[in-house]
Amino acid sequence: MPNFIGSPVKRVEDKRFITGKGRYTDDIVLPGMTYACIVRSEHAHARIKAIDTSAAEAVDGVLAVFTGQDMVDDGILSIPTGWAVGDAMKEPPHYPLAVGKVHHVGDGVAVVIATDKATAQDAAEQVMIEYEPLPAVVDATAALAPDAPIVHDGLDSNLCFDWELGDRDATDRAMAAAHHVTTYELVNQRVVPNAIEPRSAIGHYDPAREELTLYTSSQNPHLIRLLLCAFVWPDLPEHKVRVVSPDVGGGFGSKIFHYPEEVICAWASKKLERPVKWTAARSESFVTDAHGRDHVSTAELGLDAEGNMVALRVKTVANLGAYLSTFAPAVPTYLYGTLLAGQYRTPHIHVNVKGVFTNTVPVDAYRGAGRPEATFLVERVVELAAKELGMDPAELRRKNFIRPDEFPYDTPVALQYDSGNYEGALDKALEMIGYEDFRREQAEARKQGRLLGIGFSSYIEACGIAPSQVVGALGARAGLYESGGIRVHPTGKVEVFTGTHSHGQGHETTFAQIVAHELGIPLENVEVVHGDTSRVPFGMGTYGSRSLAVGGSAIMRALDKVKDKARKIAAHKLEAAEEDVEFVDGTFRVKGTDRTIGFGDVALTAYVPHDYPEGVEPGLDENAFYDPKNFTFPFGTHICTVEVDPDTGVVRILRYVAVDDVGNIINPMIVEGQIHGGIAQGVGQALFEGAVYDETGQPLTGSYMDYTMPRADDLPSFEVGHQVTPCPHNPLGVKGAGEAGTIASTACVVNAVVDALYHRGIRDIPMPLTPERVWRALHAGGDGAAAAAAPAGGNGQA
Amino acid sequence: MAHISITVNGKRHEADVEPRTLLVDFLREHLGLTGTHVGCDTSQCGACTVHLDGRSVKACTVFAVQADGRSVTTIEGMSADGALHPLQEGFREEHGLQCGFCTPGMIMAAADLLQHNPDPSEAEIRHALEGNYCRCTGYHNIVRAVQYAARKMREQATVEA
Amino acid sequence: MKLEGEYTLPGRPEELFDRLQDPDVLVAAIPGCERFERLGEDTYRGVVQARLGPVQSVYTTTFRVHDLDPPRSYRLHMEGQGPGGFVQADVLMELIPQDDGHTTLRYSGEAQVGGKIARIGQRLVQAGAGVIINKGFNDLRKRILEDLDADGAAAA
Structure with a gap:
C-alpha cells in the first residue's frame, strides 16, 4: 500500500476539467429555464424617484420585471453581515434590489426575467428609472470629513466602527522613549479578486414539493443557506432548501459572501415557478463582486539604539464600500490588527481602525483578508527602518524574530502563536537566493547604471479559521468549526463528506489521500463529496486557509470513529479482545498472530450483521464536527530580486524564492501550486492591479481592458522551498497553504523595487508600481520620493 | 435568423441563429458544449479559445455566422477518440x-x-x-x-x- | 471630465449669438442627432446616437440654454440618458470677437459620464469626446457659412 501522505498524487478532479466536462453553474440547463438580467444603477449615489417597467414588461418573451419594493413587499429582508465589531457598529440595510436609494454604481434596481438571455438583456434596457443624483463620496478618508455626503439615510456620519486593539498608553510611552522612529504612510489600494469564472446563480423552485434548490458559484453553500433562511427570507424553511455549489471557477474570497443575486434568483423562481438563471458579465462582476484591501494607514515603528523594535503604532482607515458584506467588518479588524506583531517581538503595539462607508462596491475578504494588509504594513516599515538605520534588512529581521524556544508566544495584539522557526525559514531563503552573491552583483550593476534590488517579506498568518468561542467573543455570528463524514459502503468503498468547498484547491485529492492512507485502501475507492447541502450534514465552507486544518481534522475525527467501530467488529470476527486487535495497512490483525480480517470484509459485516458483536449498531457511517483549539500560524520568508529599467520604469522580477512553513504537507504538488498562485496574486497587487474610481463614484477600471492582472509573460518561474514545523494542536499537524503566497509577495516585490531605487532618494512608490509611477519617481528630481509617494487615496483615485 | 452549417469536432451541425449570436454562445447553448467558457466580455481572458480551421480564436470575438461552412475544434474534441491529448x-x-x-x-x-x-x-x-x-x-x-x-x-x- | 477648447467661427459675435440658440443650427452641431424638438422657451430634446470605442448607444438628451449674456456668453446644460449610461455636461460658451471679423467660441465646463461608457470606454471618453466636439464644430461652421451666404444672397 503506497504511503499517500506527503506524496504528489495527481489530482482526481483533473480529468473532467481537462476534457471540458467540468460542470460550473452556468453550464447547468434545467427544463423551463428562464434568464434574469439585472438593471443596475449607473449612479454612485442617487434617490430612485420612479421606476417604469411597462415597456420592458411588454417585450415579447419577458415573464416578469421585479423591483426592490416588490421583494420587500413579499417578505424579503436585508442581507446581514456575519460579523459585528463592537456594539456601536452601524449596519445599514442591504436589500437584494435597492429600495429608495442606490448606494454605488452597480447596485441592483430591478430584475427582468425572460425566456432567453438576449431578450432579458434587451428588455432590461427598456426599464426606465428616474434618479435624483446625490453627491457621492469615494475615498474613505474624505468620507470622514464633517461635510462629506452621507452614504446612508438615517446615519449621521459614514463611520461604521472605530476599533482599537493593544495598549495605547504603553505604546505611546515606548514610542516616545524610542531611539529612532520610522514613519510610513501607505495606501493599500483597492483590488478586484477576479476569479475567472464570473459569478452565477440558478434558483429552482419545485412547487409540487415546495422545495427550493439554489445552484450558486459559492465557496460555502451551507452558509448561504443559513443566511438566506435565517435572515433574508424567514418564510423559507431551511429543510426545504438545498444549496449546491458545483464546480466553481476560483473564488479567492470573493465567492464567500451571500450576494443579492442568490436571493433574487431563488425568490423569482418561487414567484414564477420556473428555474431562473443569472450569470454575471465581466463588466457586471467588476461592480458587484466584493473588492479587496483599500486601506489608508500610518505606521510608526520605534526602535532602540541596537535596532530592537520597541513599539508599533498603526492608524488605519478602511474603506468598507456601500454595504457591509458578509465578512467585511472582520477583515480590517480581527484578521488585520491581530497580525501586526508579524514575526517580531515588538512588546508594545496599538492599532486603531476606522471602518468607513463610501459610494463604492462593498469591500470584503480577498485572498489573505486582512493579513496581506498587515504583512504589507509591517514588512514595509521594517524594511524602511533597516534602510534608515543603515542595517541589513535580513539582520534587522533576524534580530527581532520571536525565537523557537519562546513558543507558545503571546503577542501584544491578542494572539498566541503556537509554534514557529522564523530564523530557519529566513536562512533557507537567503541560501536559495544566494544573498551575498546578489549584493555583489547589485553593486556591480549599479556601477553600470543598472538598477537591481532585493526584497524580503517575513510573514505570519493566522489560518485554520477558527475557534468558535474565540470568534464568537469577537463578534462572529456563526461558529467556525467544520464537519466531516465517512460513509463506508458494504463493498468497502468510501464516501467522504466535507463542509469545506473546493474551487481549485484539490480537496477531492488531498482528502481522499488522507482517507485512503488512514483506512489502507486504494485511492480510487474513495470519493470526496462537497458543495451540496443535501449531501453534507453541515459546513462552513472554504476560506482563510481552513479546509485541511479544520475540515481535514473533522475527517480525521470521523475516521477515528469509523476505525473504533470497525475494530469492534473485527475483534468479534477474530474472536479476540478489542485491545489485542491492531489496524495496519487496511487489515485488522490480532497482535503477534497471523489472524487477520480485511477492511472490506469488516465493511460487509457491518451491513450484513449476521455474525455481529452485541451492542454495536449495524452500518459504518460516522460524522464528526471539529472545532479548532486555536488558529494555525503558517509563516515563512519570501525573497525576490528585481531589475528596474531606468528609461521605461518597467519592473522585471528576476527571481522569486519562497520558503513557507505550512506544517505537515499531504500533497506537495498541490501545496506548491497554491503557493505559486498566491504569489502571482500578490505580485499583481504590487505591480499591476488597482480599482480606480473617479471623484463622482464612476468605476474607471470596469473591464479587463482597464484592470490589469499578471499574464504569463509578466511572471518568472518561482523557486519554492519548504520548512516543516507541524501545527501542535490539530491531528494532521497542518496549517493551511492557500493564502501564504499572497500574504507574503506584495511587500516582497515592493521592498525589492525600493531597494533598487533607495540610493536615488526613493523610499516608497504607491502601488501598483506601474512603469509610469516608477518612471515618475525616478525622474522627479532630488525629492523623488515625495513626488512619487503622495498617496492617491485608498482607491487610487484618478 | 441566419442558417449556418458548422463542423464542430468533426460533426456537422445545421442551425438557424440570430446574426448577433456569438460562436461561444452557439457552442455552449445550441450544442451544449460547455467546455468552452466565458470569463469576460472584452476578449481579454481567453477562456473561450477554440480552433477555427485549425487556428486558435477567441470564440467571443467570432459570430456564429462567421463560422458558417468552417470547422471548429473545442476542448471536447481534443480527446475525441478517448485518448487524452x-x-x-x-x-x-x-x-x-x-x-x-x-x-x-x-x-x-x-x-x-x-x-x-x-x-x-x-x-x-x-x-x-x-x-x-x-x-x-x-x-x-x-x-x-x-x-x-x-x-x-x-x-x-x-x-x- | 473637463471639457475645454476653442473654435473659430466665421462672423461677429452679434451675428452668431442668436444663431447659436437656433434649434435648426444647434441640431447641426450635434453629431448623430436624429430627432430634435423644442420643449420650452430654452429647452430642447434630441435623440442622439453616439459611439465611443466599443460602446454604441442611443441617448435621449435634453439641452437647456441659460445665463444668456448676449452677445458675450451663455451656458449650455446637457443631460443624456440611454442604455449605455448617462452623460451630463454644463458648459460655459464664450464668444470672443477677433480682429478679422471672426469669433472665437471658447467652451469650458465639466462633464460626467456614467454607466457602460464610463466602465468600458473610459479611456476612450476624453479622446472620443474631442472627436465628437470637433465634428460638431465643423458641422456648425459649415452650417453658419451656409447661413451667412444665404443672408448675403438675400441682402444682395
Missing part, C-alpha cells in the same frame, strides 16, 4: 490547473503554439499564452504542462517517423 495529459501531470475554468482555453491556445513551434522555450510559451488569464496557478505549472506536452509530442513524432 498530450496537452491534456501534461496539464494533469504537471498540475497545470486548479479551478479548471481557464484550462480549456489554455489547452487550445497551447495546442496552436505547439503546431507551429514543437520545441518552444519558456519565454515563447509565456508569450504564446499571454492572451489567456489564469488566476489560480501563477502560470508556473502551466508552462511545465506545455513543456511536458511538447516533449511528448516530439517523442511521438520521432516514433512515427
Whole structure:
C-alpha cells in the first residue's frame, strides 16, 4: 500500500476539467429555464424617484420585471453581515434590489426575467428609472470629513466602527522613549479578486414539493443557506432548501459572501415557478463582486539604539464600500490588527481602525483578508527602518524574530502563536537566493547604471479559521468549526463528506489521500463529496486557509470513529479482545498472530450483521464536527530580486524564492501550486492591479481592458522551498497553504523595487508600481520620493 | 435568423441563429458544449479559445455566422477518440490547473503554439499564452504542462517517423 | 471630465449669438442627432446616437440654454440618458470677437459620464469626446457659412 501522505498524487478532479466536462453553474440547463438580467444603477449615489417597467414588461418573451419594493413587499429582508465589531457598529440595510436609494454604481434596481438571455438583456434596457443624483463620496478618508455626503439615510456620519486593539498608553510611552522612529504612510489600494469564472446563480423552485434548490458559484453553500433562511427570507424553511455549489471557477474570497443575486434568483423562481438563471458579465462582476484591501494607514515603528523594535503604532482607515458584506467588518479588524506583531517581538503595539462607508462596491475578504494588509504594513516599515538605520534588512529581521524556544508566544495584539522557526525559514531563503552573491552583483550593476534590488517579506498568518468561542467573543455570528463524514459502503468503498468547498484547491485529492492512507485502501475507492447541502450534514465552507486544518481534522475525527467501530467488529470476527486487535495497512490483525480480517470484509459485516458483536449498531457511517483549539500560524520568508529599467520604469522580477512553513504537507504538488498562485496574486497587487474610481463614484477600471492582472509573460518561474514545523494542536499537524503566497509577495516585490531605487532618494512608490509611477519617481528630481509617494487615496483615485 | 452549417469536432451541425449570436454562445447553448467558457466580455481572458480551421480564436470575438461552412475544434474534441491529448495529459501531470475554468482555453491556445513551434522555450510559451488569464496557478505549472506536452509530442513524432 | 477648447467661427459675435440658440443650427452641431424638438422657451430634446470605442448607444438628451449674456456668453446644460449610461455636461460658451471679423467660441465646463461608457470606454471618453466636439464644430461652421451666404444672397 503506497504511503499517500506527503506524496504528489495527481489530482482526481483533473480529468473532467481537462476534457471540458467540468460542470460550473452556468453550464447547468434545467427544463423551463428562464434568464434574469439585472438593471443596475449607473449612479454612485442617487434617490430612485420612479421606476417604469411597462415597456420592458411588454417585450415579447419577458415573464416578469421585479423591483426592490416588490421583494420587500413579499417578505424579503436585508442581507446581514456575519460579523459585528463592537456594539456601536452601524449596519445599514442591504436589500437584494435597492429600495429608495442606490448606494454605488452597480447596485441592483430591478430584475427582468425572460425566456432567453438576449431578450432579458434587451428588455432590461427598456426599464426606465428616474434618479435624483446625490453627491457621492469615494475615498474613505474624505468620507470622514464633517461635510462629506452621507452614504446612508438615517446615519449621521459614514463611520461604521472605530476599533482599537493593544495598549495605547504603553505604546505611546515606548514610542516616545524610542531611539529612532520610522514613519510610513501607505495606501493599500483597492483590488478586484477576479476569479475567472464570473459569478452565477440558478434558483429552482419545485412547487409540487415546495422545495427550493439554489445552484450558486459559492465557496460555502451551507452558509448561504443559513443566511438566506435565517435572515433574508424567514418564510423559507431551511429543510426545504438545498444549496449546491458545483464546480466553481476560483473564488479567492470573493465567492464567500451571500450576494443579492442568490436571493433574487431563488425568490423569482418561487414567484414564477420556473428555474431562473443569472450569470454575471465581466463588466457586471467588476461592480458587484466584493473588492479587496483599500486601506489608508500610518505606521510608526520605534526602535532602540541596537535596532530592537520597541513599539508599533498603526492608524488605519478602511474603506468598507456601500454595504457591509458578509465578512467585511472582520477583515480590517480581527484578521488585520491581530497580525501586526508579524514575526517580531515588538512588546508594545496599538492599532486603531476606522471602518468607513463610501459610494463604492462593498469591500470584503480577498485572498489573505486582512493579513496581506498587515504583512504589507509591517514588512514595509521594517524594511524602511533597516534602510534608515543603515542595517541589513535580513539582520534587522533576524534580530527581532520571536525565537523557537519562546513558543507558545503571546503577542501584544491578542494572539498566541503556537509554534514557529522564523530564523530557519529566513536562512533557507537567503541560501536559495544566494544573498551575498546578489549584493555583489547589485553593486556591480549599479556601477553600470543598472538598477537591481532585493526584497524580503517575513510573514505570519493566522489560518485554520477558527475557534468558535474565540470568534464568537469577537463578534462572529456563526461558529467556525467544520464537519466531516465517512460513509463506508458494504463493498468497502468510501464516501467522504466535507463542509469545506473546493474551487481549485484539490480537496477531492488531498482528502481522499488522507482517507485512503488512514483506512489502507486504494485511492480510487474513495470519493470526496462537497458543495451540496443535501449531501453534507453541515459546513462552513472554504476560506482563510481552513479546509485541511479544520475540515481535514473533522475527517480525521470521523475516521477515528469509523476505525473504533470497525475494530469492534473485527475483534468479534477474530474472536479476540478489542485491545489485542491492531489496524495496519487496511487489515485488522490480532497482535503477534497471523489472524487477520480485511477492511472490506469488516465493511460487509457491518451491513450484513449476521455474525455481529452485541451492542454495536449495524452500518459504518460516522460524522464528526471539529472545532479548532486555536488558529494555525503558517509563516515563512519570501525573497525576490528585481531589475528596474531606468528609461521605461518597467519592473522585471528576476527571481522569486519562497520558503513557507505550512506544517505537515499531504500533497506537495498541490501545496506548491497554491503557493505559486498566491504569489502571482500578490505580485499583481504590487505591480499591476488597482480599482480606480473617479471623484463622482464612476468605476474607471470596469473591464479587463482597464484592470490589469499578471499574464504569463509578466511572471518568472518561482523557486519554492519548504520548512516543516507541524501545527501542535490539530491531528494532521497542518496549517493551511492557500493564502501564504499572497500574504507574503506584495511587500516582497515592493521592498525589492525600493531597494533598487533607495540610493536615488526613493523610499516608497504607491502601488501598483506601474512603469509610469516608477518612471515618475525616478525622474522627479532630488525629492523623488515625495513626488512619487503622495498617496492617491485608498482607491487610487484618478 | 441566419442558417449556418458548422463542423464542430468533426460533426456537422445545421442551425438557424440570430446574426448577433456569438460562436461561444452557439457552442455552449445550441450544442451544449460547455467546455468552452466565458470569463469576460472584452476578449481579454481567453477562456473561450477554440480552433477555427485549425487556428486558435477567441470564440467571443467570432459570430456564429462567421463560422458558417468552417470547422471548429473545442476542448471536447481534443480527446475525441478517448485518448487524452498530450496537452491534456501534461496539464494533469504537471498540475497545470486548479479551478479548471481557464484550462480549456489554455489547452487550445497551447495546442496552436505547439503546431507551429514543437520545441518552444519558456519565454515563447509565456508569450504564446499571454492572451489567456489564469488566476489560480501563477502560470508556473502551466508552462511545465506545455513543456511536458511538447516533449511528448516530439517523442511521438520521432516514433512515427 | 473637463471639457475645454476653442473654435473659430466665421462672423461677429452679434451675428452668431442668436444663431447659436437656433434649434435648426444647434441640431447641426450635434453629431448623430436624429430627432430634435423644442420643449420650452430654452429647452430642447434630441435623440442622439453616439459611439465611443466599443460602446454604441442611443441617448435621449435634453439641452437647456441659460445665463444668456448676449452677445458675450451663455451656458449650455446637457443631460443624456440611454442604455449605455448617462452623460451630463454644463458648459460655459464664450464668444470672443477677433480682429478679422471672426469669433472665437471658447467652451469650458465639466462633464460626467456614467454607466457602460464610463466602465468600458473610459479611456476612450476624453479622446472620443474631442472627436465628437470637433465634428460638431465643423458641422456648425459649415452650417453658419451656409447661413451667412444665404443672408448675403438675400441682402444682395
